[in-house]
Amino acid sequence: MNSPSKNFTLIKNLFDLADIQINGNHPWDIQVKNENLYSRLLKNPSLNLGESYMAGWWDVQQLDKFFSKLLKANLDQKIRKSPQLLWQLGLNIIFNYQNKRHAFEVGEKHYDLGNNLYSAMLDSRKVYTCGYWKKATNLEEAQEAKLDLVCQKLNLKPGQKILDIGCGWGSFAKFAAERYGVEVVGITVSKEQAKLAQELCLGLPVKILLKDYRDLNEKFDHIVSLGMFEHVGPKNYRNFMQIVRRSLKDNGLFLLHTIGHDYSTTSLDPWIEKYIFPNGMLPSLKQIATATEKLFIIEDWHTFGADYDKTLMAWFKNFDQNWGKIKAQYGERFYRMWKYYLLSCAGSFRSRNNNLWQIVLSKEGVPGGYKSIR
Numbered sequence: 258m259n260s261p262s263k264n265f266t267l268i269k270n271l272f273d274l275a276d277i278q279i280n281g282n283h284p285w286d287i288q289v290k291n292e293n294l295y296s297r298l299l300k301n302p303s304l305n306l307g308e309s310y311m312a313g314w315w316d317v318q319q320l321d322k323f324f325s326k327l328l329k330a331n332l333d334q335k336i337r338k339s340p341q342l343l344w345q346l347g348l349n350i351i352f353n354y355q356n357k358r359h360a361f362e363v364g365e366k367h368y369d370l371g372n373n374l375y376s377a378m379l380d381s382r383k384v385y386t387c388g389y390w391k392k393a394t395n396l397e398e399a400q401e402a403k404l405d406l407v408c409q410k411l412n413l414k415p416g417q418k419i420l421d422i423g424c425g426w427g428s429f430a431k432f433a434a435e436r437y438g439v440e441v442v443g444i445t446v447s448k449e450q451a452k453l454a455q456e457l458c459l460g461l462p463v464k465i466l467l468k469d470y471r472d473l474n475e476k477f478d479h480i481v482s483l484g485m486f487e488h489v490g491p492k493n494y495r496n497f498m499q500i501v502r503r504s505l506k507d508n509g510l511f512l513l514h515t516i517g518h519d520y521s522t523t524s525l526d527p528w529i530e531k532y533i534f535p536n537g538m539l540p541s542l543k544q545i546a547t548a549t550e551k552l553f554i555i556e557d558w559h560t561f562g563a564d565y566d567k568t569l570m571a572w573f574k575n576f577d578q579n580w581g582k583i584k585a586q587y588g589e590r591f592y593r594m595w596k597y598y599l600l601s602c603a604g605s606f607r608s609r610n611n612n613l614w615q616i617v618l619s620k621e622g623v624p625g626g627y628k629s630i631r
Contacts (some may be wrong), residue, residue, distance in 0.1 A: 258535075258562040260625050261424075264277075264295035264299060264621035265291060265292070265295045267299065268294075268295045268298055268299070268486040269329060270310055271332050272287065272332075274332065274493075274541070275326045275329070276330075276362075277323065277325050277326055277327065278446050278532070279371070283316075284318040284322060285317060285318070285319055285323045285325075285326055286317065286318075286323075287316075287317050288315060288316045288317060289314070289315050290313065290314055290316065291312075291313075291314055293310070294312070294314050294315055295311050296529040297309055297615075299525065300334075303526050303527050303528050304528045304531065305529070307528030307530070307532065307593055307594075307597055307601075308528070310593060310596050310597050311590055311593050311597065313593070319598065319600075319603045320596065320600035320601060320604070321566075321569075321570065321600040321601075321607065322604065324600065324604025324605060324607075324608070325491060325603075325604040325605075326599045326604075326608075326610045327604070327608075328512065328604060328605055328608040328610040329608040329610075329628070330597070341431055343425035346539045352567075354465070356550055366444075367533060367534055367535070368445070368447035368449060368450050368455060369448055369450075369589075371447055371449070371583075371586065372453050373427075373496070373583055373586070374451060374581075374583060374587070375426070376574060377579035377580075377582060377583055378519035378572050378573075378576040378579070380396045380397050380400045380577050381576070382400055382401070382404070382426075382427065382431070382432065382562070383427075383428055383453075383457075384400040384404065384425070384428040384429075385425050385428075386484035386514060387403065387484075387514075387516075387561070387562075387565040387567045387568050387613045388400045388402070388403050388482045388564060388567070388571075389402040389403035389406050389558055389561065389563075389564060390402075390564045390568075391561075395571070396401065396571040396572075396575070397581070399564070399567070399568065400428075401422070401432075403607050404428065404429055405432075405436070406435075406615075406630075406631075407483070407512055407514070407615070408428065408432070408436065408437050409508050409630045410428050410557070410630060411481065411512055411617075412510070412513055412619050413433060413437040413439050414438075414439070414481065414591060415437065415438030415439065415441075416438065416439070416441045417439045417440070418441075418442070418477050418478050419439050419441045419442070419477060419478060419479050419542035420441075420442050420443075420444075420475075420477040420479075420480045420481070420483050420504060421441055421444070421480075421482070421502075422470050422481070422482040422485055422598075423444070423445060423470075423482055423483065423484060423485025423486075423488075424441075424443025424444060424445050424450070424454060424465060424571050425445065425447075425450055425483070425484075426450050426453050426457060427443055427450075427452070427453075427454030427455075427457050427458045427465055428461065428480060429441075429443075429483060430443045430454070430458055430461075430463045430465070431457055431458050431461060431463065432610055434458070434461040434462055435461065435464050439462075439478075440462040440463070441462070441463045441464070442464045442466065442475070442477070443463065443464070443466070444465075444467075444468040444469075444470065444473070445465070445466075445467060445468075446467070446468075446469060447467075450466045450580050451465050452464060470497065470500060470574075471496070473500055473504050474502055476502065476505070477504055477505060477509065478509050478512070479495070479505070479509045479510050479512070479513075480501055480504060480509065480510075480511045480512070481512045481514070482501075482512070482513050482514065483514040484514060484515065484516070485515075485620060486513060486515040486540060487515060487538065487539055487540075488533070488534070488537055488538075488587035489538070490536065490538045490546055491540070492539060494540065494545070494547075495547075495548045498549050498552050498553065499550045501551045502553065502620060502629055506604055507620055507621065508619075508620075509619075509620070510617055510618065510623075511553065511617070511618045511619070512616070512617050513614075513615070513616045513618065514573040514613075514614070514615045514616075515540060515542060515545075515551060515613075515614055515616075516539055516565070516592055516611055516612070516614075517539060517540055517542065517562075517611070517612045517613070517629050518539040518540065518541050518612075519541065519542075519574040519609075519612065520541055520610065521541040522538070523538070524538070525537045526541065526617065528597075529598070532594055532598070533598050539611065545614075545616070549572055552620075553618035553619065553620060553622070554618065554619050554621065555616060555617075555624075556617045556618060556619050556622075557612065557616065557617040558614060558615070558616050558617075559613075559615040559616075560612060560614055560615070561613055561615075562606050562611060562612035562613040562614075563606065563607075563609075564613065564615050565603075565604040565606040566603050566607045569599050569603035569606065570600075570603050570604050571602045572599055572600040573596065575601070576595060576596075576599065577596070580592060
């Protein structure tokens with residue numbers, strides 16, 4: 258067993274690789290309040306780093322910068338994986354944690370946390386996916402630009418019927434119905450999302466359903482999925498694409514908006530999986546390409562992962578400023594957990610450890626070629 262001083266030296270040497278000092282003066286330097294942290298970080302580091310932060314064992318002035326440096330240095334790959342983590346990786350390979358039986362878990366544990374939480378954090382439309390900051394100067398503009406970008410990429414026309422897989426609080430459905438005169442069917446696995454989305458879309462040609470994608474049995478002019486594919490899982494990618502193809506009219510387009518990883522994996526970050534997105538999984542380029550093979554033509558692949566850094570920082574600013582209105586319901590431990598979630602993810606996108614893709618696909622290829630609007 259390593260001595261406390263040896264544990265400290267091991268962790269210090271690792272942090273040095275990322276230009277992070279223990280109890281240093283930079284805003285990204287870690288301030289350690291409980292020295293048991295060093296031994297914990299040598300056993301399942303990612304999970305224990307997050308849990309010890311939630312417990313107040315350490316702090317840092319700017320979590321986003323801390324994680325950007327940490328991930329840029331690939332420190333997660335320099336600490337030997339614990340037996341427990343290796344066991345979980347093995348289980349993820351064997352079992353399908355994103356099967357239909359588990360489909361509603363993420364809705365119950367994440368999206369049903371409370372509409373007041375998300376109202377405090379998101380823009381006025383309640384868009385819970387990456388904004389498009391090409392010309393935007395604030396979150397409202399970035400999210401409107403993203404919704405309009407999606408509508409333009411699909412070339413929406415009045416009277417068309419659109420499917421929104423993972424519709425959230427109905428932001429895309431409402432925007433597309435109002436601005437482009439289309440009919441929208443949105444599906445979600447969150448009861449709270451479905452209830453509020455139905456209220457927000459009242460009076461529009463929008464139908465919101467509490468439904469898993471595997472229960473779809475209807476054809477649509479176009480299909481969109483914004484930030485839902487991260488819950489599908491590699492064992493289900495091919496089936497998901499087959500269902501989308503079956504549900505799409507022959508001349509229709511499918512737009513997939515998803516966070517992506519730069520390599521194929523069978524697991525999510527263990528802290529994120531345990532506390533934020535149960536059964537989540539980030540796809541790779543290879544996994545998406547394999548899942549679409551002989552089912553779709555990839556017409557356009559748009560990368561703007563750096564925009565998620567800005568989006569997450571804007572979400573945290575809103576959450577932090579509005580915390581006083583909701584803290585009685587959630588408590589201090591939740592505040593630290595949610596802060597860790599938003600700012601660690603911002604650092605992840607800043608380091609380009611994660612990416613954001615918008616992919617336009619067709620069943621047989623657009624005659625004459627797809628005309629990109631960007």
